[in-house]
Amino acid sequence: MNxxxxxxxxxxRSIIARDGRLELFVQNEExxxxxxxxxxxxxxxxxxxxxxxxxxxxxxxxxxxQAGGTAKGPTxxxxxxxxxxxxxxxxxxxxxxxVGNEGAGVVVAAGSxxxxxxxxxxxxxxxxxxxxxxxxxxxxxxxxxxxxxxxxAAGASAFVNxxxxxxxxxxxxSEGHTALVHTAAASSLGxxxxxxxxxxxxxxxNIVRRSEQAKLxxxxxxxxxxxxxxxxxxxxxxxxxxxTAATVAFDATGGGKLAGKILSCMxxxxxxxxxxxxxxxxxxxxxxxxxxxxxxxxTQFNVNFxxxxxxxxxxxxxxxxxxxxxxxxxxxxxxxxxLKTTFAxxxxxxxxxxxxxxxxxxxxxxxxxxxxxxLIVPSx
Numbered sequence: 001m002n003x004x005x006x007x008x009x010x011x012x013r014s015i016i017a018r019d020g021r022l023e024l025f026v027q028n029e030e031x032x033x034x035x036x037x038x039x040x041x042x043x044x045x046x047x048x049x050x051x052x053x054x055x056x057x058x059x060x061x062x063x064x065x066q067a068g069g070t071a072k073g074p075t076x077x078x079x080x081x082x083x084x085x086x087x088x089x090x091x092x093x094x095x096x097x098x099v100g101n102e103g104a105g106v107v108v109a110a111g112s113x114x115x116x117x118x119x120x121x122x123x124x125x126x127x128x129x130x131x132x133x134x135x136x137x138x139x140x141x142x143x144x145x146x147x148x149x150x151x152x153a154a155g156a157s158a159f160v161n162x163x164x165x166x167x168x169x170x171x172x173x174s175e176g177h178t179a180l181v182h183t184a185a186a187s188s189l190g191x192x193x194x195x196x197x198x199x200x201x202x203x204x205x206n207i208v209r210r211s212e213q214a215k216l217x218x219x220x221x222x223x224x225x226x227x228x229x230x231x232x233x234x235x236x237x238x239x240x241x242x243x244t245a246a247t248v249a250f251d252a253t254g255g256g257k258l259a260g261k262i263l264s265c266m267x268x269x270x271x272x273x274x275x276x277x278x279x280x281x282x283x284x285x286x287x288x289x290x291x292x293x294x295x296x297x298x299t300q301f302n303v304n305f306x307x308x309x310x311x312x313x314x315x316x317x318x319x320x321x322x323x324x325x326x327x328x329x330x331x332x333x334x335x336x337x338x339l340k341t342t343f344a345x346x347x348x349x350x351x352x353x354x355x356x357x358x359x360x361x362x363x364x365x366x367x368x369x370x371x372x373x374x375l376i377v378p379s380x
Contacts, residue, residue: 004108005040005108005109005135006031006134006135007030007031007032007033008028008029008030008031008135009028009029009031009133009134009135009378010026010027010028010029010133010134010353010378011026011027011028011029011098011130011132011133011134011353012024012025012026012098012099012100012132012133012353012356012357012376013025013026013027013096013097013098013099014055014056014057014058014096014097014099015094015095015096015097016058016060016081016086016089016092016093016094017093017094018086018093018094020080020081020082020083020086021078021079021080021081022057022058022060022078022079022080022081023076023077023078024056024057024076024077024078024356024357024362025075025076025077025357026075026353026354026357029098029133031135031136031137032137033109033137034109034110034111034116034137035111036111036112036113036116037111037113037115037116037139037140037141038110038111038116038137038138038139038140039107039109039110039111039116039119039120039124039137039138039140039143040107040108040109040110040135040136040137041103041105041106041107041108041124041126041135041136041137041138041143042105042106042107042108042134042135042379043103043104043105043126043131043132043133043134043135043136043378043379044103044104044105044106044152044153044156044377044378044379045103045104045105045151045152045153045155045156045375045376045377046100046102046103046104046131046132046156046375046376046378047102047103047156047157047160047345047347047373047374047375047376048356048365048373048374048375048376049101049102049157049160049161050187050252050292050294050368051101051160051292052099052100052101053365053366053368054293055097055099056099057079057362057366058081058085058089058092059081059082059085059089059296060079060080060081061079061080061081061082062079062362062363062366064078064079064080065077065078065079065359065362065363066078066079066359067357067358067359069357075354075357076357077357077358077359077362098129098130098132098133099129099130099131099132100129100130100131100132100133100376101127101128101129101131101159101160102125102126102127102128102131102156102157102158102159102160103125103126103131103132103136103152103156104123104124104125104126104146104152104153104154104155104156104158105123105124105126105152106121106122106123106124106152107119107120107121107122107123107124107143108135111140113140115140116140118145119140119143119145122145122146123145123146123150123151123152123155124143124144124145124146124155125143125144125146125155125156125158125159126138126142126143126144126159127142127144127159127160128142132353132356132376132378133378134353134378134379144158144159144332144335144336145336146158146336146339147336147337147339150339150340153347153350153375154339154340154344154345155339156345156375157188157345158335158336158339158343159335160316161188161189161192161343161345162192162331162335162342162343163316163320163328163331163332163335164189164193164291164316165189165192165193165196165343166196166331166334166335167316167319167320167323167331168180168182168193168250168314169193169196169197169200169202170319170323170327170331171248171289171314171319172202172248175248175287177246177247177248177287178203178245178246178247179202179203179204179205179244179245179246179247180197180202180203180204180205180246180248180249180250181204181205181207181241181246181248181249181250181262182204182205182206182207182249182250182252183207183249183250183251183252183253183258183262184207184208184209184252184253184292184294185206185207185208185213185217185222185225186206186208186209186210186213186214186216186217186370187252187368187370188345188346188373189252190206190217191216191217191220192342192343192345194206194217194220194221194222195220195342196342198221198222199342203223203224203243203244203245203246204222204223204224204244204246205224205226205237205240205241205244205246205249206222206224206225206226207225207226207228207237207258207262208225208226208227208228209227209228209229210227210229211227211229211230213227213370214226214227216370224240224243224244226240228258233261234261234264234265237261237262237265238265238268238269238272241265241266241268241269242269242272242273245269246266247266247270247284247285247286247287248286248287248288248289249262249266249287249288249289250288250289250291250314251288251289251290251291251292252291252292252294253292253293253294253295254290254291254292254293254294254295254296254299255293255294255295255296255297255298255299256295256297256299256300257300257301258295259288259290259299259301259311260299260300260301260302261301262288263286263288263301263305263309263311264301264302264304264305266286266305267281267282267286267304267305267306267309270282270284270286278306280306280307281305281306281307281308282306282308283306283308284308285308285309285310286305286306286308286309286310287309287310287311287312288309288310288311288312289311289312289313289314290311290312290313290314291313291314291315294368299311345373346373347373347374347375348371348372348373348374349361349364349365349372349373349374349375350374350375350376350377350380351365351374351375351376351377351380352376352377352378352380353376353378353380355380356376
């Protein structure tokens with residue numbers, strides 16, 4: 001690296017100790033010189049996504065949060081992890097973990113390869129880990145050069161939500177389904193998926209938890225919106241599944257009974273269209289993918305939806321590996337061309353690395369709420 005580029009920078013890290021104590025802290029980390037196909041990015045913006053929270057906070061009891069240092073400049077934040085939760089974290093205990101799945105900033109140093117040199121001085125979005133850092137050294141394949149005029153803040157969420165939305169539609173089609181169901185549908189990702197499906201003419205069944213969320217999506221053009229808090233939820237969902245013939249769902253809640261209810265309603269919708277009874281249920285395959293765990297309770301369901309069904313996990317990084325480099329490049333090009341429209345993200349709060357340690361701020365970003373999205377600005 002040239003002399004104008006620092007060889008280290010601050011980074012937010014998380015550790016869960018064997019005694020059940022979560023600690024968040026900021027420390028100086030070496031960046032290292034870029035290899036031939038690497039670049040160093042000054043991270044100017046990085047969002048807090050729901051997928052970041054598990055590594056950042058784990059199953060900590062947030063009512064026990066305490067700050068270390070001063071009110072103006074906290075140096076640590078600590079909380080207690082319930083003993084029963086430690087058994088599932090054995091591989092993580094006592095390890096200092098960097099956090100942050102994506103971000104954006106300016107390339108300040110580049111390796112010798114043409115691909116790396118082409119990014120020098122460009123504002124890029126970056127996908128990987130450790131993005132709650134002032135500087136990150138990454139491979140060029142982890143970068144997406146942003147169009148002229150697109151700021152780091154506008155490009156900070158260019159990977160996780162956009163590629164997840166496109167990946168869900170791609171998965172639906174590649175597995176032979178023709179419509180899909182999405183839960184927690186009023187989230188930033190859910191609103192983005194709704195826009196993608198409208199553009200592509202894909203029928204989407206949105207499941208939300210409150211009536212105001214249902215109105216929000218309908219105002220954005222969503223046709224099928226089901227409120228899980230409504231006493232008519234099962235009937236409304238079944239009617240929507242009859243109308244759309246959706247047989248694949250992506251569930252952000254993970255725990256609780258919602259995934260089982262979706263499979264049951266899919267079976268009821270299918271049976272409305274067939275005349276012959278089968279003791280084994282319909283032969284139409286029904287699939288629910290769990291891609292988040294907003295509900296930390298165990299996943300519960302009764303098998304009242306026949307034998308042609310599956311429930312499993314869906315992870316963006318796994319999807320990208322399976323999709324292949326050519327498909328991923330096409331998806332990234334589409335995102336890059338529509339960052340100000342279909343794939344635009346809005347932020348309600350911008351915070352620094354040290355502000356991310358304040359208990360009152362942690363309490364807000366730890367509970368994702370519709371219309372609330374936090375952006376970390378590492379240089380602030």
